[in-house]
């Protein structure tokens with residue numbers, strides 16, 4: 294079966310200026326990723342590791358500088374340019390939900406816009422459609438007449454999701470859609486996304502840096518470090534026994550009730566304009582060996598489900614997966 | 615009660631018609647770390663800002679806040695504050711990027727605090743600044759002195775903020791969600807750093823946190839706030855292992871850990887401040903609420919090793 298999305302050796306280099314000199318900043322470097330229809334995948338990694346850039350590549354908004362990015366076997370940028378179907382199928386919920394909604398439009402107008410743009414229904418049907426979408430995300434019909442400024446953060450995120458669902462997408466892409474919310478609104482929203490996935494078979498691509506959220510919502514996880522996916526696999530298996538030393542450090546740093554505070558990772562994340570030779574994690578890795586400073590490991594299969602970009606994966610813990 | 619550093623009694627704060635804080639009481643011993651938790655808008659930052667003397671004119675307060683040898687922070691003059699703020703009390707803000715001045719190098723910002731607060735010479739301030747940057751784990755501190763904030767990562771900026779806050783060896787440090795903008799590996803580094811540095815100075819620390827698990831790992835005591843009222847307060851172990859307040863239970867039921875299978879979050883949210891019930895503010899959402907709860911405020915009183923404000927506390931877990 295052709296996967297929904299496939300990224301092969303994707304590289305994205307931004308040209309930046311530092312002290313008058315032109316430099317290349319490799320925001321994505323050797324990214325390999327396959328997403329099948331109906332999957333739910335969490336993208337995790339430090340800020341600046343390339344998560345948002347990767348989303349933009351998947352959405353066809355940023356063309357890769359090298360490598361191929363395919364949607365149903367065809368280049369994403371080409372599919373996107375050819376027809377509106379792609380934009381209709383692949384919907385996005387932005388990191389800053391409030392900022393992504395026009396403050397001068399009511400909720401009704403905000404949700405009607407994509408209905409009209411994609412010709413989903415007639416103008417006469419729109420009001421009923423809007424209310425059905427609001428119900429779907431757990432908002433009362435009265436909300437239709439309000440402006441975003443009259444709603445709480447959790448409600449605004451729900452409106453953004455309702456708006457994204459208006460085009461009847463098959464793929465929902467969300468950038469930090471629940472971070473910064475109260476625990477109760479966060480939990481409500483996560484349950485909503487879970488329900489939508491189950492009921493509509495949505496493919497879900499979800500950026501978060503909360504590993505609990507990743508494990509609650511997504512069957513698969515992709516962990517990024519400095520522009521590369523360094524580990525992928527089933528979320529629970531990866532978090533129970535990470536194979537990549539960075540994935541392990543991330544797992545250990547996650548807060549845990551009454552456990553001693555995690556030993557922090559040593560060293561600093563290198564600058565993406567000045568990557569170290571060999572493995573990009575070698576300067577901070579507790580397992581680094583001499584070859585790690587010479588060879589840059591690609592993301593390679595460990596078994597049928599898992600892959601890691603490490604010359605010396607933590608196979609000991611890996612054996613009992 | 616000999617080593618009490620901070621003793622806040624019935625702190626009430628109004629902004630116009632809105633009662634943002636409603637008789638908040640809390641105490642903190644010397645060397646202790648305290649977590650303020652509660653959902654957005656509960657008043658956590660407002661408490662910190664009030665105790666740092668940074669409230670604007672639009673807010674009016676009542677109650678008292680004894681701090682060290684100061685009988686009441688809430689009635690200090692601006693001159694009185696100038697002698698305390700940044701010296702005995704300091705603060706680390708959530709968003710270091712916004713708190714640092716983008717047009718000055720971090721070295722200059724740190725040195726200027728040292729010169730102003732400690733009266734050091736330019737030369738002394740510079741070498742102290744380098745030493746401070748090193749103590750908060752900044753590699754190549756000498757070279758980083760000339761960096762502008764935007765040239766540093768979020769984690770590095772937060773380290774600089776910690777260095778600035780600690781510059782004058784304060785007795786009390788407020789850390790308002792110091793790591794919410796950072797990811798977990800860096801979060802662990804910064805929390806450890808703050809704990810180590812305050813411990814080494816015998817200082818106390820009040821953290822504002824969203825994450826209960828992180829609070830359990832880093833703080834001796836915890837205060838659970840809801841809509842400007844203290845619901846439950848006590849040793850973190852006692853409160854989080856066996857919460858007796860319905861709101862603390864609600865918060866816990868929403869915690870997502872790795873491996874959580876099902877969440878059953880309650881619907882509803884905090885009512886607007888101008889529509890608060892006269893009694894327990896949680897009564898509009900509380901499964902145990904009755905008529906008395908909405909009308910009459912339960913006092914904060916000792917129950918099973920912690921302080922609790924509830925007419926119908928939960929049984930032991």
Ligand SMILES: Nc1ncnc2c1ncn2[C@@H]1O[C@H](COP(=O)(O)OP(=O)(O)OP(=O)(O)O)[C@@H](O)[C@H]1O
Nearest residue numbers: 629634652653654655656657658659660661672887
């Ligand atoms: N300068 C201000 N003017 C008017 N109202 C304010 C001001 N600052 C805060 N408030 C209000 O006071 C209440 C408490 O706010 P506060 O910032 O203390 O909450 P918090 O617990 O820190 O929340 P968060 O977790 O979102 O940071 C909120 O209702 C807020 O809208």
Ligand SMILES: Nc1ncnc2c1ncn2[C@@H]1O[C@H](COP(=O)(O)OP(=O)(O)O)[C@@H](O)[C@H]1O
Nearest residue numbers: 307318320339340341342343344345346347565
């Ligand atoms: N338009 C751009 N121009 C230059 N650099 C960029 C641009 N967008 C992102 N970057 C850089 O690319 C890297 C990855 O950024 P991003 O994808 O936003 O990471 P994340 O979403 O994981 O925080 C960062 O170093 C960032 O500064």
Ligand code: SF4
Nearest residue numbers: 572575578585603604
């Ligand atoms: S390749 Fe070497 S340095 Fe890189 S993560 Fe693996 S063990 Fe560590």
Ligand code: SF4
Nearest residue numbers: 894897900907924925
């Ligand atoms: S006082 Fe009443 S409303 Fe408030 S928490 Fe206790 S039972 Fe619930």
Ligand SMILES: [Mg+2]
Nearest residue numbers: 344345388468
């Ligand atoms: Mg991003």
Ligand SMILES: [Mg+2]
Nearest residue numbers: 658659660790
């Ligand atoms: Mg706050």
